[in-house]
Amino acid sequence: MLMVANLTDEQLIRKSLDGDEEAFGEVIRRWERKIFALCYGILGCREEALDATQEAFMLAYKNLSGFRGEAKVSSWLHRIAINQCLTRMCSAKSREESLEFEEGALVITSSSNSPFDVVEEKERALLIRKAIRSLPFELRQIVIMKEFEDMTFQEIAEVLDMPVSTVKSRLYLALRQLKLRLENKFSTV
C-alpha cells in the first residue's frame, strides 16, 4: 500500500497495465475528488456528476492500453471526464431534459452561526452556480479547472490542447462575464 502511494501516476498506470488493480485504485484515490469537482461544475447536478466520474474512471480503466504516455495522467483523465460530461449533456439535450442545479441540495457550512448569514451565503452560492452554468462550455470548463481544481494555466492548456495565452484570455473573459451577471443578480437580491 505504502509502495503504491510513493509511485508517480505514470508508474501506477504501468503497474495497472500489468494487471495490478490496486495501482489503479491509487490513481482513483488521487484524482477522484478533482474529477468529481470538474464534472459537478460542468453538469451542475451531483448525481450526474458522480455517475460521470465513475464512468470516466471506468473508461480510463478499460482503455489503459490507449494511454501512450505523451501527456500527463491527470490531463488524460480530465479529457476523458470532459468528454463524458459532453456526452451526458448531449444525451440530456436529446432527451429534452435540462441538467439544472440542485437548488435544494445546497448545504453551506457557514462560519457564522447567524441564520441570516447562512441564508445569505446559500443564496450567494446558488447565484454563483447559476452564473457559472450560464457560461458557454468553453469558458465554463476553464473556470472550473482553475477555481475548483487549482490547476495551473499550463495544465489546463495541456488538457484542452490549446496555448496558455488562449487559456488566460478565455479565463479573463469568463471572469468578466461572471462579474457582470453576478452584479446584476446581487443588486436585485
Added chain:
Amino acid sequence: MKEQKCEFSEYLMSYLYKETVDKTFFEAHLASCQICSHELEEFKLLRSSFSVLREQIYNEFEPITLIQLQRPSLWRRLTGILPIGFRRLAFTCVIFVVLLSGALYFLVNRQELTVSNSDVAIVDEPKQVEEGLVEIEKSAEESRKEKYSTEQSKRSKGKNDFWKKKTPKRLNLPVRLSEQNKFEMTDQIEVDEGIRLLDLFENIGEV
C-alpha cells in the same frame, strides 16, 4: 455600457492566480492602469465567493468503490446490456418457461400412462386372453422342438464321427476268380484292414 479592456489582461490573470513571471513589472503597470487595478479588485472579490461553492462541491463528494472496477462476470456482462426493468422481465420469463416446460413434461407422461392402462384393459377380454395363452403355448412348444432338434443334430453328428473312425479303409483289390468259383464281387470291397484281409487270403487259399 461596454467595459474597457487593457492589453495586459493576460498578465492580470497571471498576477491574480500568482503565476506571474515578472511581478514588479505588473505592479508598476497596476499603479498606472486604473482598468487593471479596478478589475483586479473585482476579480478578487469574485474569487472569494467561489470558495464557498468550492467547499460545498467537495462536501458533496462520494468516493468511488473499487468493486465497480473489477471485471464483471459473464452473467453480469450479459445482463448488464439490458436495462434493470427489462432484466426483471427476462428473469420472470425464464421462470415462466421453466414452469411451463415442467408442466408439459408432466402432462405428456400422464398421457402415456393412460394409454398403457387402456392396453391392459383390452387384454383383459377372456377370448383374447385364451388366444394369447394358446399362442404362448405354441411358441413355447416350437422353441422346445427347435431346441430338441438342435440337440439331436448335434448328437447324430457326434455319432457319425464315431463310426467314421471305426469304418475300415476301402481297398481296391483286383481279384481273379475262376469260372467255377465265381462269385460276384464288387470292385470295391469293404474290408477290415487287419482281420478281414486275412480271411480273404484264407478264402483265396482254399480256392
